[in-house]
Amino acid sequence: MKTQFDSVSKILKNYDLCEYCAGRIISKIVVKQSSKLLGKKYLDIYNKSFNKKCYICKNLFDTLEHLGINIVEKLLDFNFKSFDLGIILKPSLLERDDYVKSKFKIKGAENLKFSIAKELEKKISKKTSANRTSDNPELFIEVNLKDESCNLRAKPLIIYGRYNKKIRNLSQKQRSCSRCNGIGCHNCEFKGIETMPSIEGTISNFLINKFDCKQVKINWIGGEDQISLVMGNGRPFFAKLLNPKKRNKILRKTYDLKDISLSELQKINVQPTGFVRFKSEVSITVETIKPVSLKQLKKLKTLENTPIDDSQDKTNFVKHIHKLNYKKIGKNQFTLELVVDGGISIKSLVQNSSLTPNISDLIKNECKCIEFDFQNILI
Numbered sequence: 001m002k003t004q005f006d007s008v009s010k011i012l013k014n015y016d017l018c019e020y021c022a023g024r025i026i027s028k029i030v031v032k033q034s035s036k037l038l039g040k041k042y043l044d045i046y047n048k049s050f051n052k053k054c055y056i057c058k059n060l061f062d063t064l065e066h067l068g069i070n071i072v073e074k075l076l077d078f079n080f081k082s083f084d085l086g087i088i089l090k091p092s093l094l095e096r097d098d099y100v101k102s103k104f105k106i107k108g109a110e111n112l113k114f115s116i117a118k119e120l121e122k123k124i125s126k127k128t129s130a131n132r133t134s135d136n137p138e139l140f141i142e143v144n145l146k147d148e149s150c151n152l153r154a155k156p157l158i159i160y161g162r163y164n165k166k167i168r169n170l171s172q173k174q175r176s177c178s179r180c181n182g183i184g185c186h187n188c189e190f191k192g193i194e195t196m197p198s199i200e201g202t203i204s205n206f207l208i209n210k211f212d213c214k215q216v217k218i219n220w221i222g223g224e225d226q227i228s229l230v231m232g233n234g235r236p237f238f239a240k241l242l243n244p245k246k247r248n249k250i251l252r253k254t255y256d257l258k259d260i261s262l263s264e265l266q267k268i269n270v271q272p273t274g275f276v277r278f279k280s281e282v283s284i285t286v287e288t289i290k291p292v293s294l295k296q297l298k299k300l301k302t303l304e305n306t307p308i309d310d311s312q313d314k315t316n317f318v319k320h321i322h323k324l325n326y327k328k329i330g331k332n333q334f335t336l337e338l339v340v341d342g343g344i345s346i347k348s349l350v351q352n353s354s355l356t357p358n359i360s361d362l363i364k365n366e367c368k369c370i371e372f373d374f375q376n377i378l379i
Helices: 001-015 019-030 037-043 062-075 093-105 112-128 199-211 294-303 346-350
Strands: 080-087 141-145 149-154 158-167 215-220 230-242 255-257 260-268 279-288 307-310 319-330 333-339 366-379
Touching: 001 019, 001 037, 001 307, 019 037, 019 093, 019 112, 062 112, 062 141, 062 333, 080 112, 093 112, 158 199, 199 230, 199 255, 230 260, 255 366, 279 346, 294 319, 307 319, 346 366
Parallel strands: 080 141, 230 366
Antiparallel strands: 141 149, 158 230, 158 260, 215 230, 255 260, 279 333, 279 366, 319 333
């Protein structure tokens, strides 16, 4: 016991410490939990009135009340039930903390950064009713105590849904902003995309406005031509919303956005990784250079269940045409109804291309894909 008090006496005699730092430093010596009250108790015992600048933290703890109020004001814009804290300190503060603990051979005491985070955590939890966790928090709060600034990063929100494209001459993807190449800048209002009519732009703007997020990254399940329609159950997609403030907004299953409609919308926890396998039901109108005969078209049935080889395909999945029906509608025209594996390029399948077999080669007649529409997408 005498040795304990000797160590505490030496620390408090040689260094002016605030109640917080005194409590931290001596907690392991007196075998008590670190607290401001513990520090105050021993400062009173040794008649060390706390009216000088703390050797370790330079009275940083005194600023936390005001800083906590400023942080909570910024948090009012965000919906969150859990958060985590990151603290940035001047290296000199940490060095002095380590020096005192090393000089008096104190092991296992709370470090300064942990103690500050603990105090801020109490203030934030009390005002917001949110809990601190390091396990996938909905909001990460980075507090820079060098300049008393605060940076907030909300956990991305993942949305699954399908879209139907109701008009032609509307591209699926938006061009990335030419200034920032999709990263986000003042020129594109930090959306990462240029302003032009597209499915991506329509969905992105809808989700940005609804959830007050900075940017939307869409993972498409297949794609279509600019002039193609997407009908039936619609094309599936996953949208990753970056830094959403209003994550608790109610999301209906369906929305009509004029040129496109959305369905099956729902928030999900995890976005699938890698290639998502799917099938497409497609209607195609084909035009030929030379007149086409029914005898030639009968050869197309051999495509059913035949592997389609694409030298440019990087998915390493063997793809097939599962069902094929044809109908001659003119001397140089016919239609196709196909059920094909996702990832097969419809235009490349019809026209001379790297795909083997392809329809032009099979019927020995150069074909052109006039238009193709998607009736259903099957996952």
